[in-house]
Amino acid sequence: xxxxxxxxxxxxxxxxxxxxxxxxxxxxxxxxxxxxxxxxxxxxxxxxxxxxxxxxxxxxxxxxxxxxxxxxxxxxxxxxxxxxxxxxxxxxxxxxxxxxxxxxxxxxxxxxxxxxxxxxxxxxxxxxxxxxxxxxxxxxxxxxxxxxxxxxxxxxxxxxxxxxxxxxxxxxxxxxxxxxxxxxxxxxxxxxxxxxxxxxxxxxxxxxxxxxxxxxxxxxxxxxxxxxxxxxxxxxxxxxxxxxxxxxxxxxxxxxxxxxxxxxxxxxxxxxxxxxxxxxxxxx
Numbered sequence: 001x002x003x004x005x006x007x008x009x010x011x012x013x014x015x016x017x018x019x020x021x022x023x024x025x026x027x028x029x030x031x032x033x034x035x036x037x038x039x040x041x042x043x044x045x046x047x048x049x050x051x052x053x054x055x056x057x058x059x060x061x062x063x064x065x066x067x068x069x070x071x072x073x074x075x076x077x078x079x080x081x082x083x084x085x086x087x088x089x090x091x092x093x094x095x096x097x098x099x100x101x102x103x104x105x106x107x108x109x110x111x112x113x114x115x116x117x118x119x120x121x122x123x124x125x126x127x128x129x130x131x132x133x134x135x136x137x138x139x140x141x142x143x144x145x146x147x148x149x150x151x152x153x154x155x156x157x158x159x160x161x162x163x164x165x166x167x168x169x170x171x172x173x174x175x176x177x178x179x180x181x182x183x184x185x186x187x188x189x190x191x192x193x194x195x196x197x198x199x200x201x202x203x204x205x206x207x208x209x210x211x212x213x214x215x216x217x218x219x220x221x222x223x224x225x226x227x228x229x230x231x232x233x234x235x236x237x238x239x240x241x242x243x244x245x246x247x248x249x250x251x252x253x254x255x256x257x258x259x260x261x262x263x264x265x266x267x268x269x270x271x272x273x274x275x276x277x278x279x280x281x282x283x284x
């Protein structure tokens with residue numbers, strides 16, 4: 001059942017990013033990420049796309065894991081000098097940054113992960129993608145557990161791209177008391193309908209905010225379609241990017257709107273603990 005968690009007491013400003021990283025250039029992409037965080041002045045949380053640091057480009061990810069990956073220690077900490085500009089941007093902006101990376105763990109697991117750069121500049125592996133898509137399974141292993149990010153008194157479930165296609169993933173975040181769901185992603189051109197449907201649905205399913213970031217542009221077959229957005233708890237887009245071009249989109253999450261939506265639409269509290277006895281079968 002859903003954990004009873006108080007509503008946040010204050011609004012929170014967040015930013016979602018759509019941008020085009022350079023395949024394999026972790027240092028250059030970290031510098032780009034730092035620049036984009038600087039454009040989100042005033043945001044307490046900035047979300048960048050899936051695998052943004054190495055870029056979502058499987059041929060490069062497969063050919064050069066040593067160059068594309070960041071290493072985590074046993075506590076999930078990442079100490080990689082290529083990320084120094086991003087650390088500085090988080091400190092300067094008093095911002096928590098969620099950015100996609102390929103991570104090598106001490107036990108040799110390789111995961112698609114979200115790094116969390118906190119306002120002190122410390123970098124931690126926040127979440128490892130649980131639902132791998134297609135050829136990702138040839139390069140990575142799935143994560144083992146969900147994760148929640150706390151910012152002020154807001155709780156955010158963490159997901160990555162294909163995770164958000166599974167209603168159960170967003171619901172697990174809501175069951176943990178999440179007020180929002182952060183989804184760095186990499187949606188390819190041609191998937192616009194699904195891109196815009198899944199994350200609006202996760203917001204409405206769970207009466208929570210959803211912050212969706214996405215890569216954009218690039219060369220076929222790895223051309224991405226932008227559309228970064230922040231959805232309010234009934235699934236409407238507060239902001240949305242175009243299908244092409246870099247953008248930083250800023251929105252303010254309102255606890256009063258969250259509370260009003262949850263009072264009017266009580267799916268989280270009305271949900272049955274199970275769906276009843278064994279299903280009945282009829283022949284027509």
